[in-house]
Amino acid sequence: xxxxxxxxxxxxxxxxxxxxxxxxxxxxxxxxxxxxxxxxxxxxxxxxxxxxxxxxxxxxxxxxxxxxxxxxxxxxxxxxxxxxxxxxxxxxxxxxxxxxxxxxxxxxxxxxxxxxxxxxxxxxxxxxxxxxxxxxxxxxxxxxxxxxxxxxxxxxxxxxxxxxxxxxxxxxxxxxxxxxxxxxxxxxxxxxxxxxxxxxxxxxxxxxxxxxxxxxxxxxxxxxxxxxxxxxxxxxxxxxxxxxxxxxxxx
Amino acid sequence: xxxxxxxxxxxxxxxxxxxxxxxxxxxxxxxxxxxxxxxxxxxxxxxxxxxxxxxxxxxxxxxxxxxxxxxxxxxxxxxxxxxxx
Numbered sequence: 001x002x003x004x005x006x007x008x009x010x011x012x013x014x015x016x017x018x019x020x021x022x023x024x025x026x027x028x029x030x031x032x033x034x035x036x037x038x039x040x041x042x043x044x045x046x047x048x049x050x051x052x053x054x055x056x057x058x059x060x061x062x063x064x065x066x067x068x069x070x071x072x073x074x075x076x077x078x079x080x081x082x083x084x085x086x087x088x089x090x091x092x093x094x095x096x097x098x099x100x101x102x103x104x105x106x107x108x109x110x111x112x113x114x115x116x117x118x119x120x121x122x123x124x125x126x127x128x129x130x131x132x133x134x135x136x137x138x139x140x141x142x143x144x145x146x147x148x149x150x151x152x153x154x155x156x157x158x159x160x161x162x163x164x165x166x167x168x169x170x171x172x173x174x175x176x177x178x179x180x181x182x183x184x185x186x187x188x189x190x191x192x193x194x195x196x197x198x199x200x201x202x203x204x205x206x207x208x209x210x211x212x213x214x215x216x217x218x219x220x221x222x223x224x225x226x227x228x229x230x231x232x233x234x235x236x237x238x239x240x241x242x243x244x245x246x247x248x249x250x251x
Numbered sequence: 252x253x254x255x256x257x258x259x260x261x262x263x264x265x266x267x268x269x270x271x272x273x274x275x276x277x278x279x280x281x282x283x284x285x286x287x288x289x290x291x292x293x294x295x296x297x298x299x300x301x302x303x304x305x306x307x308x309x310x311x312x313x314x315x316x317x318x319x320x321x322x323x324x325x326x327x328x329x330x331x332x333x334x335x336x
Binding site for chain 1: 301304308313
C-alpha cells in the first residue's frame with residue numbers, strides 16, 4: 001500500500017466522517033432546550049423533599065438508588081485489579097538492593113519543593129471542603145476524594161522520601177478505601193432496613209442550606225471521599241514502588 | 252452561544268489536536284492534562300459545574316499522573332533489559 005493510496009483512503013474516510021458529523025450536529029436541539037419529564041421533576045423535588053441544594057448529589061445518592069452502588073464499586077474494583085496485577089508481577093521480582101539509578105529525592109528543584117510544601121495544606125482543606133459541601137454545591141465525594149489524594153501526592157513530591165509508603169501510610173489508605181466502600185454499602189442497606197429502599201434516607205433531614213442537612217447524603221459523600229482517596233493513592237503508591245524493583249536474576 | 256462558549260470550544264479543539272500531534276509520551280501526558288483542563292472550562296461554560304469538577308480532577312490530575320507512572324514503569328523495564336544485553 002503506497003503512501004498516496006493510504007492518504008486517499010484516509011481523505012475519503014475523514015470527509016465522510018466530517019459530513020456525517022456536520023449533518024448530525026445540524027439536527028441537535030439548541031443549547032438548554034430539554035423536555036424530559038424526570039429532569040424537571042428532580043429539579044423541583046430536590047430542595048423541598050431532600051433538604052439538599054445540589055440536585056446532582058440528590059439524584060445520585062438518593063433517587064437513583066442501587067445504580068449508584070455499581071458506580072461506587074467501579075473504582076474499587078479497578079484499584080483491586082491494578083493491585084493484583086502489579087503485586088502478582090512483584091512475586092517474580094525482588095526489591096532492588098542496588099537500583100541502577102542512584103536513589104535521589106523526588107524533588108530535585110527547590111521550586112518544586114517549596115511550591116509542593118506550600119500547597120499541601122490548602123489542597124487538603126479544599127478537598128475536605130469539597131467533600132463536606134457535596135450536598136450543597138457542585139462537588140462531592142468523588143471530586144473531593146481525588147483532591148485529598150493530590151494533597152498526599154504533593155507531600156511526596158515536595159519531600160525527600162523516595163517511598164510513598166513513608167509519605168503516606170499505604171496500609172491506612174487501603175483501610176480508607178475499604179472503609180469508604182463498605183460504609184457506602186452499609187448506609188445503602190440501612191435505607192432498605194429502616195426506610196424501605198436502597199439509599200433511602202433514614203435520618204433527620206436538617207435545615208436546607210446548613211452544613212448538616214440532606215439526611216444521609218453528607219455521610220455518603222464522606223464514604224465516597226475516603227474510598228476514592230484510598231483507591232487512587234494505593235494505585236499510585238504501587239506504581240511508584242515498582243520504579244525501584246529489578247527482576248530477579250538481573251544482577 | 253456566548254463568546255466564552257465559542258472560545259472554550261476552539262481551545263478544546265486546539266488542545267485535542269495538540270495531544271494527538273505530540274509524539275513523546277511524557278510530554279503527551281502533560282499536554283493531555285492541559286487538554287483535560289480546557290475540557291473542564293468548556294463544561295463550566297456550558298453550565299455543568301459538577302461535571303467540570305470531575306473533569307478537573309480526572310482529566311487534569313489523575314489521568315496524566317497515571318500515564319506518567321505507567322510510562323516510567325515501562326521505561327524502567329526497558330532500562331533493565333538494555334542493561335542485560
